[in-house]
Amino acid sequence: MTEGRNEISFALQHRMDFAAGDKPHILLLAVGQDFGLEMLPNPFTPRSTISRRALGDLERHRLLPTDHGARFPLRDLSIAGARVPDIEVHVGGAATLLRVDGILGFDFFEHFAEIRFNTRTFVMTLARDA
Amino acid sequence: MTGNGHIEEAVSAEEQTAGVLMTVKEAIAQFHGEWVLMKVTEYDEDRWPSKGYVIGHSPEREGVSEALALEPPRGLLPPDAPRLMYYVFLAYPRARSLAEYHAMSGGRD
Numbered sequence: 008m009t010e011g012r013n014e015i016s017f018a019l020q021h022r023m024d025f026a027a028g029d030k031p032h033i034l035l036l037a038v039g040q041d042f043g044l045e046m047l048p049n050p051f052t053p054r055s056t057i058s059r060r061a062l063g064d065l066e067r068h069r070l071l072p073t074d075h076g077a078r079f080p081l082r083d084l085s086i087a088g089a090r091v092p093d094i095e096v097h098v099g100g101a102a103t104l105l106r107v108d109g110i111l112g113f114d115f116f117e118h119f120a121e122i123r124f125n126t127r128t129f130v131m132t133l134a135r136d137a
Numbered sequence: 138m139t140g141n142g143h144i145e146e147a148v149s150a151e152e153q154t155a156g157v158l159m160t161v162k163e164a165i166a167q168f169h170g171e172w173v174l175m176k177v178t179e180y181d182e183d184r185w186p187s188k189g190y191v192i193g194h195s196p197e198r199e200g201v202s203e204a205l206a207l208e209p210p211r212g213l214l215p216p217d218a219p220r221l222m223y224y225v226f227l228a229y230p231r232a233r234s235l236a237e238y239h240a241m242s243g244g245r246d
Contacts, residue, residue, distance in 0.1 A: 018183035021232040023241050035185055035224075041211040043177065043186060043224040060198045064205050064225070069212025087184040106198075106227055127235045 014134040017087035019048070021129065024106070031105055032129065036091075038070060039083040044108040048131065050116040056099025057081075057109035091133075092118045156190030165228045168194045173228050174201040176221040183233070186224045194228075201225050 019032045036044045044061060062079060065071050071079050078095040085091060094115050102109045116122055121134040156176060164173050171194045179188035193204025205223060214220060232238035 018185070018233060020185065021238055022227065022229050023232055023238075024227065024229040037222065039211075040220050040222060043222050045226060058198075060202050061225075064202055064223075067202075067206050067210065068208075069210045103198075108225070129232075129234055 013137065014132050015086065015089040015091070016130055016132040017089070019124075019129045019131055031107055033107055034086055034111070034131065036081075036109075036111070037085045038065065038081055041068065041070060046109045046111045047102070047105060047107045048111045048116075050111075050113050050122055052110060052112040053114065054099075055094050055096045055110060055112040055115050056102055057096040058102040058107070059098050060103070061108040062096075062098055091115075156192035158188070158190050160188045161186055161226070164191055164194075165230055168228045171196050171228050172198050172201045173226055174204050175224045175226070177224050178221060186222070186226075189221065189224065198225075 017034060019034050021032050022030055024030055031047045033045045034048055036046045038044060042065065044057075057079070062071075065079075065081075071081075078097050080093060080095050082093045084093060092115070094111075096109060099110065116133070118135075119133040120136045123132040123134070124130075125132075158178070159167070161175070164175065168191075173191055174193035175186065175189040175191050177186040177189040179186070181187040192208070193201045195201050195204075205225070208223070211220065211223075230241060232241050
C-alpha cells in the first residue's frame with residue numbers, strides 16, 4: 008500500500024465466514040512473484056507457522072530448498088509490494104483450523120520496532136527501527 | 138448433468154488449462170464457501186488480487202492443491218519468465234473497514 012523509509016503500511020481484509028465462526032483478519036504475503044499466502048498476523052504467538060497444504064503447494068513448485076529440516080525458509084517476501092524480511096516457518100495445525108495459509112508470529116514482527124493497527128480502516132503499519 | 142456430457146467435459150478441460158477470467162468478487166459469488174485457485178491478472182488499490190483466471194475450485198482445500206499440482210513448477214522457470222501469481226482463497230465476502238464489517242455482519246455477531 009505505502010512504503011516510507013521507516014515504515015510500511017498495508018490493508019488487511021476480514022473474511023466474513025459466518026458458517027465456521029472463524030472470521031480472521033488476514034494479510035497477503037507474496038512469495039516472490041509466484042504465490043500469495045493468506046496469513047493471520049499474530050505478534051503474540053512466538054513462531055510463524057504454515058498449513059501443511061500451503062507447504063505442499065510451495066514444495067511442489069520447488070519454492071523451498073530441498074534440504075530443509077523441520078523449519079522451512081520463506082524467501083523473497085513482500086506485503087503489498089513492500090519487501091519484508093525472510094522468515095522460517097514450521098507446519099502448524101492452527102493455520103489449518105483457521106483456514107488460512109499460515110500465521111505470522113513474533114519472529115516476523117520482531118524485525119519491526121512498532122506495530123500499529125487502525126481498527127477503522129484495517130490498515131496495519133510496521134515501523135522499522137529509527 | 139445436462140444430458141450433454143461432451144460439453145461439460147469440454148468446459149471442464151478448459152477450466153483445467155486456461156481457467157475462466159473473472160473478478161474475485163464474481164468468484165466469491167459463484168463458488169461461495171469453496172476454496173478457489175486463481176492466477177491473478179489484476180490487483181486493487183491495496184494490492185490485493187482483484188481479477189484473474191480461476192483454474193480450480195473445490196469444497197476441500199486438497200482439491201485446489203491437486204489443481205495447482207498440474208501447473209508447471211514455478212521454481213524451474215527462468216527468473217525473467219512471465220508469471221502470474223497463484224492465489225488460493227476461501228470464497229467468502231471480505232470486509233475492508235470497520236464500517237463494512239458492521240454492514241456485512243448485520244447483527245450476526
